[in-house]
Amino acid sequence: MASDEQQQRMVGGRVRRSAHFVPGANEKMLTKSLALAADALVLDLEDAVTPDRKDEARGVVSGWLADVDFGRQERVVRMNPLDSPWWRADLEATMVNPPDSYLVPKIRGPEDVVQIDQVISDLERKHGHPAGGVRLLVLGTETAEGLLRIRDIPTASARVDALTWGAEDLSAALGARRNRDEHGELLEVFRYARIMCLVAAVAARVQPLDTVYVDINNHEGLRADCVEGAAMGFTGKITIHPNQVDVVNDVFTPNEVEVAEAQELLDAFEDNRKAGRMAFAFKGQMVDVPHLQRAQRILAVAAAIAAS
Numbered sequence: 001m002a003s004d005e006q007q008q009r010m011v012g013g014r015v016r017r018s019a020h021f022v023p024g025a026n027e028k029m030l031t032k033s034l035a036l037a038a039d040a041l042v043l044d045l046e047d048a049v050t051p052d053r054k055d056e057a058r059g060v061v062s063g064w065l066a067d068v069d070f071g072r073q074e075r076v077v078r079m080n081p082l083d084s085p086w087w088r089a090d091l092e093a094t095m096v097n098p099p100d101s102y103l104v105p106k107i108r109g110p111e112d113v114v115q116i117d118q119v120i121s122d123l124e125r126k127h128g129h130p131a132g133g134v135r136l137l138v139l140g141t142e143t144a145e146g147l148l149r150i151r152d153i154p155t156a157s158a159r160v161d162a163l164t165w166g167a168e169d170l171s172a173a174l175g176a177r178r179n180r181d182e183h184g185e186l187l188e189v190f191r192y193a194r195i196m197c198l199v200a201a202v203a204a205r206v207q208p209l210d211t212v213y214v215d216i217n218n219h220e221g222l223r224a225d226c227v228e229g230a231a232m233g234f235t236g237k238i239t240i241h242p243n244q245v246d247v248v249n250d251v252f253t254p255n256e257v258e259v260a261e262a263q264e265l266l267d268a269f270e271d272n273r274k275a276g277r278m279a280f281a282f283k284g285q286m287v288d289v290p291h292l293q294r295a296q297r298i299l300a301v302a303a304a305i306a307a308s
Contacts, residue, residue, distance in 0.1 A: 015039050015301075015308045016074060016162065016207060017236045017252040018245050019103075019137070023048035024057035030064060038245045039308070040074035042103050042238070045090050046081070054086050058093045066097040072308055075099040076137060081106035082115065091116075095123035101135040101161065106169065108145040110156035113138060117157040135161035137209065140200065141193040142169035150196050154204035162207035164238060165197035168214065184221055198233050210234040216241040226251035235301070254302045262295035269295075
């Protein structure tokens with residue numbers, strides 16, 4: 001279970017259950033997204049923008065960062081990858097009025113994270129912004145190299161605040177014909193990528209953020225995917241359609257029953273601690289420190305959501 005430090009990083013700042021994609025330079029979709037319950041808006045300069053519109057989209061997104069009131073929503077910019085000709089211009093333009101975070105795609109290893117960190121640090125100094133104020137959400141499995149080295153990616157910079165993964169780009173990198181079987185279940189290599197993203201994030205004490213669910217009309221499938229991800233330990237998910245946001249938020253928000261039981265368990269631990277016990281029977285099950293940590297995490301997440 002998460003340590004106290006990890007819990008603080010996961011919920012001590014912004015709540016990030018849903019991180020919703022907004023195509024760069026699409027004013028209509030931005031306006032609609034501002035009215036959603038998404039915790040973060042990802043202003044996309046990568047896949048949603050054709051090469052001939054990169055400069056235009058970069059200017060529009062920079063204007064949004066300067067002029068638009070995002071309220072409680074985290075402002076995230078998905079920059080272009082380091083093997084493209086656009087990534088440095090993305091950072092130079094958007095760091096004038098910086099976002100809260102960058103979503104960094106197609107990472108190949110920790111040295112990519114270090115390079116981006118260094119450029120952002122230079123731009124923070126240039127524009128007089130607080131050092132280290134901009135965070136990184138890293139896509140760690142969109143390349144085969146990234147998947148092989150995912151253990152070291154989230155620890156490459158103190159800026160890294162979340163680790164997520166991508167099945168679609170990994171499919172292209174591997175030459176896979178699809179990433180799910182006829183029943184909608186992830187094929188083995190993509191399930192491995194999901195597991196390694198989760199484990200690497202938790203080991204680095206950053207947020208594990210689950211990937212998109214692309215079948216936008218399959219609401220039952222989306223909920224099942226969220227339930228499975230939350231059960232595994234993911235604490236949020238990327239969304240690509242407005243109709244997905246409420247489902248994602250619902251699943252990744254502790255419900256009233258979970259909160260009440262977590263508080264009851266916490267109270268029981270306190271009573272038993274006074275009697276010198278840290279392992280005891282609770283509602284027919286033996287519980288000990290891992291159960292205490294799980295209850296503390298549920299209550300911390302619920303409190304952070306209520307305060308957001």
